[in-house]
Amino acid sequence: MLDQRFDPAEAEPRLYKAWEENGCFKPSGDTSAQAYSIVIPPPNVTGVLHMGHALNNTLQDVLIRFERMRGKNVLWQPGTDHAGIATQMVVERQMAESGENITRRDMGREAFVDRVWEWKEESGGAIVGQLKRLGASCDWSKEAFTMGDRNHPDNNMMRAVTKVFVELHKKGLIYRDKRLVNWDPHFQTAISDLEVDQREVPGHYWHLRYPLADGVTYMHPIKDEDGNTVETEMRDYIVVATSRPETMLGDTGVAVHPEDPRYAGLIGKFVELPIVGRRIPIIADEYADPDKGSGAVKITPAHDFNDFEVG
Incomplete structure (x- = not known):
């Protein structure tokens, strides 16, 4: 039924x-x-x-x-x-x-x-x-x-994967280059962007003085709360604002916006990286936001993907 x-x-x-x-x-x-x-x-x-x-x-x-x-x-x-x-x-x-x-x-x-x-x-x-x-x-x-099959390591699947990998390498589609990767300190290897969990956490801005090299000085404007210049002062340093001061040792430059009048005369000059004492250039790049922090940002290509592009 x-x-x-x-x-x-x-x-x-x-x-x-x-x-x-x-x-x-x-x-x-x-x-x-x-x-x-x-x-x-x-x-x-x-x-x-x-x-x-x-x-x-x-x-x-x-x-x-x-x-x-x-x-x-x-x-x-x-x-x-x-x-x-x-x-x-x-x-x-x-x-x-x-x-x-x-x-x-x-x-x-x-x-x-x-x-x-x-x-x-x-x-x-x-x-x-x-x-x-x-x-x-x-x-x-x-x-x-x-x-493949671990009991048959000479199987076609393993050979096919190796063959395609070699062919792509010969065509330049797989290549070795200096790139910023996501390094996992636990697994001691690089992992893909898809396996990274990006999280925003509350931070803090640190303002650090980077001494200007070669005896360079400039007149820096002092502004009030409304953004009006009230006076100027002679400086032999540039203030860098950063949320990650611990990466300072890897800095390769300081970036300012190309249209920021405060730092126009410093583009192409150098600073001495604090602690390390290495000379690094002051560059012009639109990545630097004049209205954010001090308007001058440290560039650490080995730490940040945006910094890598600037670097």
């Missing part, structure tokens, strides 16, 4: 299992038919799929099933991405929360790598399970992982 109501929780897994067991998702193997394939954008193995993945994979599945019904030799290639640093972060966080009181350095490289592979199998399995529950008609016999 048929149930009066359709129960997707019972029907969908049963139908999917039947499709998979009967090889419905594999290419037909008919080389005379037109080939059609999609490589699934590999999700990071560090977590579970979200609504964006559900939409993306549903649209791919629509195309795959449509072309399969048209008689083409169709392959939907599934896979996951290793996301190395993020995976390391997840595993170390798990170890800390479990109360094991052991770090990756305590374990040693080999043991920690084994732990990461264990997590990969667990998390990757969850992702595959989600895709199957969604009804994705991937050819699971060809499931791939961007780090």
